[in-house]
Amino acid sequence: MVNNMIDSALIRKIVVYFIYTMLIVCVQVSFPNSFTFNHQVMDFMFVYVCLVSYYFGTIDGLIIGCVVGICRDVLATPVIVGTDGNANLVYGLGLLLMVGVSLLSSNFFTKHTRRKFSFAMMDVLVMTILYKLFGHIVNLGFNIFILGKNYSLSFQQVLFDSITTQFILNLLAALPVVVLLRFMGPYRSGINPRLLNKSEFGGDDNWLTI
């Protein structure tokens, strides 16, 4: 009886994660124009990884982060211009990004506060800013020190056009993702039971509230 319950919970988790991951990944790369404002795209993949990691812990976050990261690399591979001027596809950056985000998000104030909606939004906000800042700094360094040319974006453009627009869009994108994960998510109660059992799984005992 207990085994059946565990099995059904596990099946639910796998099925829900599979459907949501595929849906979010495919929608993101198929219809980006529908979610674009001021030249920035709502990053559902990024937000999804942030929220799964924040709400359901490191293990869930890492697995989803890896899958989403690989999908991002396959479907929207980043291009880096080499010193020879040739554009090269680089595989693995999406994976690195999503794994990094999942590790940071799953530990975002989760030790001392409950995993609540306001902090989930704060998590998305902080992760977006960190990602954008890191991306621009890497681009700036790459352009100046490796390619030997100026970075064409000014500080104001980076701050307002890129970072501010992106975090506003990502906060908007987070709303439906939160609803999906909390009320129709991988766990029936909206809570990962592992996180309630501190001694067994090494998680925290700050259960979810919204």
Next chain:
Amino acid sequence: MTALAVLLLVAVVILGAIPNSPVKNMVKPINAVISPIQKIVKNAGDALGNFYAAISDGIAIREENQELKSQIVELQYVITQNDEARIKYEELKDAFHIKDTFSSYEIYGAAILSRDADEWFSIIRVDIGTDDGLVVDNGSSLAVVDVQMNLLGRVIETGKDNSKILPLIHEGFNVIGKVNEVNGAVVVISGDSYLKNDGLCLVTGIDANIIPEIGSEIVTSGDGGLFPQGIPIGTITSVDTSDPLNITATLLPYTEIGSVKDLFIMVPNAPEDSEFIDADSSQVSNTDGE
């Protein structure tokens, strides 16, 4: 443990950047799994969008229908005139041996599967690949054009059933162009992180003695061998002469990448299929005798 995992991932990234690295082969099975799912989602989204458009456009279509009916009568007359003009054109073409500009290229139609995920993950994927005969070797590329034969980008990688396109406005894109007139100035068109937000490209390599005017049309020059000569790229929208040693301009591409759904890939015919070099006259001719 975490540091080890991150180090491992960094190693994968570095390995992935090396041409012909095994990482590219490792992602192929994943591509095979996710591509069909993504196609289904895209088709479902398109169908939903079409359904919504059908309802919302219903009233406008009815009014437009009335207007179109009256236009049909006028167009019938124009068609008759055009038919006559076409016959005359064909006669003239034969008479003057006008060669089709891109007759030595095979044109492959493709539909866009996926677009950019964000400003740094910005590749376009299309639904044809090596199975359809597209092959891109290291150092080579294929020109990609829109339905009006305007330059849209280039093929950067081909997979079994999909290919990746580097769009014209991406900062990694470079093409040599020229002003579309006799002895027009040769310039370099490239993507730029800032200008791409406005759908523009950067024009550099401008000779101070032959500065293109605003409104000048730029076409591919054919230099470099990647792109055939004469593909329209766009028009010059501004010229910055403040630094005489580094005159730059901005170019508005003809193609609007965001709204393009279908595109065309230009594959050069094998030399034995389309052209041969006459050893005596050193002239390039088509096998069909044009």
